Amino acid sequence: MTTVADIARFLDDFAPSSLAAEWDNVGLLVGDAQAHVRRVMTCLTITDASVAEAVREGANLIVTHHPLPFRPLRRLTTDTAEGRALWALARASIAVYSPHTAFDSARRGINERLSERLGLVDVTPLVESDEPGGTGRRGRLAPPLRLASLAERLKQALAIDGLHAIGAAEREVRQVGVACGSAGELLSTALAAGCDCFVTGELRFHDALAVESAGATALVVGHFASERFGVEELAGDLQAAFSDLSIWASRDERDPLVWR
Numbered sequence: 001m002t003t004v005a006d007i008a009r010f011l012d013d014f015a016p017s018s019l020a021a022e023w024d025n026v027g028l029l030v031g032d033a034q035a036h037v038r039r040v041m042t043c044l045t046i047t048d049a050s051v052a053e054a055v056r057e058g059a060n061l062i063v064t065h066h067p068l069p070f071r072p073l074r075r076l077t078t079d080t081a082e083g084r085a086l087w088a089l090a091r092a093s094i095a096v097y098s099p100h101t102a103f104d105s106a107r108r109g110i111n112e113r114l115s116e117r118l119g120l121v122d123v124t125p126l127v128e129s130d131e132p133g134g135t136g137r138r139g140r141l142a143p144p145l146r147l148a149s150l151a152e153r154l155k156q157a158l159a160i161d162g163l164h165a166i167g168a169a170e171r172e173v174r175q176v177g178v179a180c181g182s183a184g185e186l187l188s189t190a191l192a193a194g195c196d197c198f199v200t201g202e203l204r205f206h207d208a209l210a211v212e213s214a215g216a217t218a219l220v221v222g223h224f225a226s227e228r229f230g231v232e233e234l235a236g237d238l239q240a241a242f243s244d245l246s247i248w249a250s251r252d253e254r255d256p257l258v259w260r
Contacts, residue, residue, distance in 0.1 A: 002242055004061055004095045005033040007040065010241055011063065015099040015106040019131050024101045025067040030086065031095025037061050040238060042231040043250035044224060046096070051085050053252040055092045062089070063238070065231050067098035103230065107132040110180045110230035115139050117157035117229075118150070118199065120176055126189050136179040136186045138193050144174045147217050150197065158225045162259040166208050167217030173197040180226040191216055201226030224255035 008028050020026045037060040043050045046068040054062050068085060078084045089096060103109050105125070115123045115137045125134025145153070148169035155163060175197070177190030182202040190198045191214050198211065201223040211218045235249040 001036040002038075002245060003033065004028065004031055004035050004037055004097075007037060007061060007063075007238070007242065008033065008097055010238070011097060011099055014237070015102040015109060016131050017102055019105040019109075019129060019133055020100060020102040025070050026098055026100050026102050029067060029069060029096045029098055030089060031061070031093075033095075035060065035093065035095060037095075038245060040235075040242075040245055040247040041250055042235040042238070042247070043253050044228050044231050045253065046085050046089075047253060048081070048085070049252040049254070050250045051088050053250055054094055055088060057248075059094055061095045061097065063097050063099070063231070063234065065098065065100055065103065065227055067100055068096060103234070104180055104227075105129065105133045105135050109133060110227055111135075111137045111178050113230060113233060114180055114199070114226065115176075115178050118154060118176060118178065120178070126177060126179065126186055126193060136177060136183065136190070138175065138177045138190065138195055140175055141173060144172050147171045147173055147197065147219075150176075151219055154199065154219055154221060158221060158229060160221060160225045160259075163222070163225075164203075164220040165218070166203075166211045166220070167197075171196075171217050173217060180230070181223055187211070187218075222255065222257055224257070228253075228255070 017026050039059045040061045041054050041059040042063045045066045046064050120139025121142050123139035126136030128134045175195045177195035177198045179186040179200045183200045184207040198218040203220045232249040235247050239247040
């Protein structure tokens with residue numbers, strides 16, 4: 001039978017932990033590596049909703065993009081949301097694996113897939129790595145698009161109703177930098193690489209001002225939207241690799257931020 005360790009090995013080959021940021025916490029975080037697995041759920045984040053779904057549906061393993069635990073714990077009690085989630089998962093014998101920034105940066109990771117959805121060509125990492133892949137992506141639009149047209153393409157690609165845009169709607173975009181999640185630290189790298197548009201999940205106010213000051217543009221889709229599609233596709237990749245298992249992306253987790 002397939003074990004937690006079998007899936008962990010597949011995931012570490014798919015998104016090597018050496019690609020993860022130094023501050024990150026990736027790999028098998030909860031559970032028995034030798035436990036048998038029949039049902040696997042992927043999700044963006046472990047929340048009350050995703051925990052309840054995993055327990056209800058009899059999952060043996062959660063592959064979550066965002067790690068839990070993320071920082072070292074001094075105690076594990078049900079007095080905190082993190083503690084309640086981990087306690088419930090442990091009681092149900094559900095293991096937890098997180099690829100997080102390794103999946104962001106992998107050769108077939110979230111940033112690569114987001115670049116494909118944008119229709120970019122000649123795609124390379126914003127920051128190169130010794131491993132296949134690297135941090136962020138940059139690529140070229142052929143032909144160039146108006147910022148408004150690129151925004152519409154992005155909304156359709158991620159099935160979202162809205163996004164934040166920085167820059168004139170008529171501005172022509174040729175070179176695009178891509179960094180999922182909260183990736184403002186890559187903005188200066190993208191601008192230095194000649195990107196005239198930066199696509200990301202979150203951007204701080206002063207970073208938005210820096211985009212304007214540089215005469216560039218940005219599209220900010222929200223953290224959830226920039227990464228959730230990746231865990232949906234990851235469920236499909238896992239299903240293809242482990243055809244005897246039942247694998248699905250969480251049906252209950254939602255973006256806490258909605259457009260009104």
